[in-house]
Amino acid sequence: MKKEASVTYAAPAAPPAASAELPVVQENPVAALRRLASRIGTLCWVELRKIRHDRTELYTRAIQPALWLLIYGEVFTRIHAIRLPKGISYLAYLTPGIMAQSALFIAIFYGIQIIWERDAGVLTKLMVTPTPRSALITGKAFAAGVRSLIQGVVVVILAAILGVSLTHNPLKLIGAAIFLVLGSAFFACLSMSIAGIALARDRLMGIGQAITMPLFFSSSALYPAYLMPGWLQAISKVNPLTYQIDGLRGLLIGYSTTMWLDAVVVVGAMIASITCASLLLPRLANR
Numbered sequence: 105m106k107k108e109a110s111v112t113y114a115a116p117a118a119p120p121a122a123s124a125e126l127p128v129v130q131e132n133p134v135a136a137l138r139r140l141a142s143r144i145g146t147l148c149w150v151e152l153r154k155i156r157h158d159r160t161e162l163y164t165r166a167i168q169p170a171l172w173l174l175i176y177g178e179v180f181t182r183i184h185a186i187r188l189p190k191g192i193s194y195l196a197y198l199t200p201g202i203m204a205q206s207a208l209f210i211a212i213f214y215g216i217q218i219i220w221e222r223d224a225g226v227l228t229k230l231m232v233t234p235t236p237r238s239a240l241i242t243g244k245a246f247a248a249g250v251r252s253l254i255q256g257v258v259v260v261i262l263a264a265i266l267g268v269s270l271t272h273n274p275l276k277l278i279g280a281a282i283f284l285v286l287g288s289a290f291f292a293c294l295s296m297s298i299a300g301i302a303l304a305r306d307r308l309m310g311i312g313q314a315i316t317m318p319l320f321f322s323s324s325a326l327y328p329a330y331l332m333p334g335w336l337q338a339i340s341k342v343n344p345l346t347y348q349i350d351g352l353r354g355l356l357i358g359y360s361t362t363m364w365l366d367a368v369v370v371v372g373a374m375i376a377s378i379t380c381a382s383l384l385l386p387r388l389a390n391r
Contacts, residue, residue, distance in 0.1 A: 144243045165210065166258045169202045173262055176326075177202075186327055192357060199263040199270070200280075200352035201325030204345060206259060207252030207284055208320065211291035212312050214248050215299030219308065222388055231389050237382040241293060245378060248292035249285030256284050270356045280355040286370050287348035293377035300384025303391050319345050344373040 173195065180186065181194045188197055221227045230240055260270065271277065295312065302308045322336055323345040329337050340346050351366035353359035 144239050144246065146243070165206065165255055166262075168209070169206045169255070169259045170262055172202045172205070173198065173259070173266060177266070186331065188328075189360070192359065193268070195263065195266055196268045196270070196357045197353070197359070198326065199259060199268050200356050201323070201349050203256045203259045203284065204287060204323075204349045204352060205320055205325055206255040207249075207288040208291050208316065208345060210252050210255060211248045211288045212295050212316050212319075213309070214244065214292040215295035215297075215302075215308050215312075216305050218244065218296050218388065219299050219303075219305050222391065227389050231386070237385045238378060241296060241378055241381045241385060242289075244296065245289035245292045245374075245381075246285065249288040252284055252288035253281055256281070271358070276355040280352050283348055283351040283355065283366075283370060286374050287344070290344055290370065290374040290377050293374070293381040296381040297377060297384055300381065300388040303388060319343060322346075324349050344369060 177195045177198045180198075184194075186194060186197075188194060218227065221230075231237075263270065295308070298311050299308050302311060322339045323343050324340065325345070329340050329346070332340060347366040347369040350359070350361040351363060351370065354361040354363050354366070
């Protein structure tokens with residue numbers, strides 16, 4: 105007689121214990137800002153270290169402002185073609201404009217560098233780090249600002265050699281340095297925004313060359329706005345370079361200007377350009 109096979113049924117397993125929810129740790133805003141500032145500072149330092157390895161750019165870029173001051177400035181000083189307030193020479197009026205122009209020419213082609221970093225694979229590596237896109241853009245923008253500050257010192261030295269009397273007030277000098285850095289940061293971010301649209305170095309070069317001189321000549325760098333025709337005055341009023349130059353003039357030579365308006369426009373333009381460049385950065389990186 106065959107024995108019936110016994111079947112053993114396993115007892116149902118106990119339901120898994122409910123997993124404990126991990127507490128959400130809220131980061132201290134002050135610590136977050138410190139970390140962001142540290143990352144921006146690190147990226148800015150990395151950009152500036154490139155100058156230590158190759159200082160040729162600093163030397164070659166000093167030639168153009170020297171020519172503007174030595175030739176254009178001296179000629180217009182002699183012919184007295186532009187009426188200025190008493191006590192302000194044309195060379196003194198021109199110096200802040202050439203300072204801002206030098207910064208513009210440094211910053212407006214900064215997007216070429218970020219396209220080169222994309223082609224070399226550096227930008228992709230930076231994008232996968234926890235560093236925010238705005239920190240990447242801001243670090244590069246302020247690196248351009250510091251480069252422009254070095255160029256500004258060169259212009260001040262040239263102006264002093266030519267006998268231009270600038271302010272000796274340290275607070276006003278610091279304010280002028282801030283204006284120069286913020287304006288350069290704006291134009292660097294404008295260039296990186298254009299890079300996010302153009303996506304190629306050749307196209308960016310063409311666009312940069314097309315807008316650089318109109319920006320310069322539609323500002324108050326070479327002549328007061330009241331000498332411009334009406335249509336050019338309208339363009340000058342929406343040109344951030346005008347407000348940067350007016351702020352520099354007010355601080356360096358005591359030229360009459362609305363300082364608070366100059367500061368608001370320059371800071372607002374810089375914040376808007378950082379935001380725009382940060383939004384366009386993934387498009388450039390994924391190209």
